[in-house]
Amino acid sequence: xxxxKRLAFSILQFLHDQLQTGSLSSGAQESLExxxxxxxxxxxxxxxxxxxAVPMTLPQIFASATANLPAESQVNNNAxxxxxxxxxxxQREEAEALKTDGNDQMKVENFSAAVEFxxxxxxxxxxxAVYYCNRAAAYSKLGNYAGAVxxxxxxxCIDPNYSKAYGRMGLxxxxxxxxxxxxxxxxxxxxxDPDNETYKSNLKIAEEKMETTSPVRPGYTL
Numbered sequence: 241x242x243x244x245k246r247l248a249f250s251i252l253q254f255l256h257d258q259l260q261t262g263s264l265s266s267g268a269q270e271s272l273e274x275x276x277x278x279x280x281x282x283x284x285x286x287x288x289x290x291x292x293a294v295p296m297t298l299p300q301i302f303a304s305a306t307a308n309l310p311a312e313s314q315v316n317n318n319a320x321x322x323x324x325x326x327x328x329x330x331q332r333e334e335a336e337a338l339k340t341d342g343n344d345q346m347k348v349e350n351f352s353a354a355v356e357f358x359x360x361x362x363x364x365x366x367x368x369a370v371y372y373c374n375r376a377a378a379y380s381k382l383g384n385y386a387g388a389v390x391x392x393x394x395x396x397c398i399d400p401n402y403s404k405a406y407g408r409m410g411l412x413x414x415x416x417x418x419x420x421x422x423x424x425x426x427x428x429x430x431x432x433d434p435d436n437e438t439y440k441s442n443l444k445i446a447e448e449k450m451e452t453t454s455p456v457r458p459g460y461t462l
Contacts, residue, residue: 258272259276274400335365351378358374372392372398373392373408380412406428407429407438410426419449423443
């Protein structure tokens with residue numbers, strides 16, 4: 241796992257370097273920022289962890305990380321591959337039923353139960369962005385905004401064009417008084433769903449909050 245983390249760390253460093261160039265469009269920068277968040281979450285790493293920095297080229301790190309893979313994984317690249325999340329129809333239906341149960345609990349404001357149902361759906365089908373986004377809404381209702389942010393990040397990693405995940409990310413960040421970041425996510429949500437009045441209203445509120453808190457030094461909240 242250490243070699244895999246070193247490979248991910250090297251890619252993370254490269255992405256950070258690209259973000260620092262200032263030559264990217266706003267859309268490309270947002271996409272790279274999402275990729276960075278996904279790598280950090282998936283491999284539990286950060287560019288601050290210099291223990292993963294090694295004097296090796298990226299090809300050398302890649303070779304080290306893949307050295308222990310089965311031979312057919314390294315050689316037979318043209319062989320048909322099984323989808324990473326191959327579910328039976330019964331499993332999909334079970335996950336959807338659990339999501340519906342979670343939605344029902346949200347309607348009666350039983351948010352803890354909703355989290356449990358969404359978590360069970362995710363355990364069956366961890367590649368469904370809706371389940372993470374719905375659980376993020378439940379987390380927000382419980383005041384667990386950090387959990388909501390993580391789930392929105394995961395939903396965006398799975399489906400980068402999921403406007404609702406960006407909108408809910410904005411809400412969670414705003415609740416954490418991170419209004420500048422929230423505004424960025426609302427803008428992305430509006431790019432994907434330009435007629436959504438809720439996103440427009442939330443963006444306006446976030447921008448007003450940014451103006452109110454602008455004299456405060458970064459790292460501090462009112």
